[in-house]
Amino acid sequence: MPVAIITGASKGLGRALAEALAGRGWDLVLDARGGRVLAEAARAVAGHGARVEALPGDVTDAGHRAAL
Structure with a gap:
């Protein structure tokens, strides 16, 4: 996948883009600066x-990029 x-x-x-790719069967690593809003988006996309x-x-x- x-x-x-x-x-x-x-x-x-x-x-x-995340929602479109998820709907086509892609697995996703999502990134954004706002943790709360990102968590909400991740839950919606996982649906x-x-x-x-x-x-x-x-x-x-640089440390965050390495984690990604």
């Missing part, structure tokens, strides 16, 4: 049947 890492996944284009891992943080941080 394909896996995608989506940054900015808590709202807007990132969330729309499409995808395996979802949400990692809040800032992609400008």
